Amino acid sequence: MTSATGPTPPPIAPRLIATDLDGTLLRDDKTVSDRTVAALAAAEAAGIEVFFVTGRPARWMQVVSDHVQGHGLAICANGAAVVDLHAGGELLKVHALDRVTALDVVHALRVAAPGTTFGVETAGGFHHEPEYPQLFSHDAGTIVAAAEKLLRVENPASDAPVIKVLAHHRELEPDAFLALARAAVGDLASLTRSSPSSLLEISRAGISKASTLALCCAERGISADEVVAFGDMPNDIEMLTWAGTSYAMGNAHPDVIAAASGRTASNTEDGVAVVIEEILRRLNGGR
Known part of the structure; x- marks a missing residue:
């Protein structure tokens, strides 16, 4: 009040x-x-x-x-x-997001919202897909590759923990994108947004x-x-x-x-x- x-x-x-x-x-x-x-x-x-x-x-x-x-x-x-x-x-x-779970989330969003592109925030830095928009400047060590490669789990012990995954869509309205993504992902992860653009932030479930x-x-x-x-x-x-x-x-x-x-x-x-x-x-x- x-x-x-x-x-x-x-x-x-x-x-x-x-x-x-x-x-x-x-x-x-x-x-x-x-x-x-x-x-x-x-x-x-x-x-x-x-x-x-x-x-x-x-x-x-x-x-x-x-x-x-x-x-x-x-x-x-x-x-x-x-x-x-x-x-x-x-x-x-x-509170890291399990890489296998993160991949499941990526796959769910690719189906539910075609055209979604992804970034991956890890304890070691930020990496993103080629089509992901350059919303901010990134470090020289940024890796540009498909999310499936960025989240690969062949040797998870040597990889930095995944802090969050970011999902961007160029056409969907922000709140509509969030609602659609939450319905598609369910309880696999926590989804929210803080940007005025259609950029979602995905964390471990319950975080x-x-x-x-x-x-x-x-x-x-x-x-x-x-x-x-x-x-x-x-x-x-x-x-x-x-x-x-x-x-x-x-x-x-x-x-x-x-x-x-x-x-x-x-x-x-x-x-x-x-x-x-x-x-x-x-x-x-x-x-």
Whole structure:
């Protein structure tokens, strides 16, 4: 909910803030505003942990690595990896997608949505099919080959764990593609999307931002009721539903708005900072 002056703060003092990055904490130019940097630092000073929970791979976390809490941890790849940003993005936990299962998913999507092309995010880097669009710049070590070759299982012990598979379609509308893919894949894997294009992100079954965040909170003795979460896209829905208090950004997808318990300003208007500032003001007796 929102009040006349802004988003309504959570009913209890939070112990952890969990925020998505793109479209949420970051502005459209992929920077963190001075206001948001100050709000994150103030939350840490007040004893509130901050976790960045993103669909990004660990290698794309430089933009926020200077602003992570003392613990240094971030949840990446929609919950498939926990990384230590203080150690240069070292992978601490990986919930890998089994390669045989990944191949089954690829085959199911080739049948259900002809024209789908695939990328494969592994612990060692990103690889993709020749027809997969160059949405982002990739490392020099990127392998370009059919998904069946990228996911081959002849010698799985020597291969880097598969963190997620990406599926892109040039013609299908994004939400329609997601619905079609979920119906085709069933319970083989978890499918979601965070891009405005028809790009799906496929993780191990049962893995989401919420599942890994819940594990991290349990390790700290933090309950869902003590968590405040922020997001803007369908890959945030499970996390926003799990958290005791959640905010959809002003620029959020309609399904995210429906899932969240409250709403804040857009990412370009520092919506996360707006809520953090109000939380801290209440903790300080309204000053």
